[in-house]
Amino acid sequence: MRINSTALSLTVPDAAASAQFLVDHFGFRIEMQAEGFASLAREDAGVNVIFLNQGLATLPPEQRDLHAQGLILAFVVDDVEDELPRLENEGVAITMPLVVEEWGERAFQVRDPNGVVIQLVDWKGATDQGDQAWPAN
Secondary structure, eight states: OOOOOOEEEEEESOHHHHHHHHHHHHOOEEEEEETTEEEEEOTTTSSEEEEEETTOTTSOTTTTTOOOOSOEEEEEOSOHHHHHHHHHHTTOOEEEEEEEOTTSOEEEEEEOTTOOEEEEEEOTTOOTTTOOSSOOO
């Protein structure tokens, strides 16, 4: 098998609102859009983000009314401390303040208009002892 690209598809009440949030605050561009659907990309993101309206008839019946809950759309950035004030200045509410984990992850979270959690992460808090990306067991 060869994977040509990757996309993350999220079902939300208002696909256009979530799409516009990524355009306005995270530099994504809309590649395709129709009623109840938007596909977004960034050259450097490595994944396309797709938003679908809840209830969309093209979804299988068991998926139509689901909402993108329990997931975090995480973007690894060069420096979260640069992004935090930028988003605050743009009027985006910070829903989880900047935290530094013992394994070196530094992150904060915002939510889009549909409640999708978006987390910005960097690894500048990593130690020189192996720079672990995940906590040791």
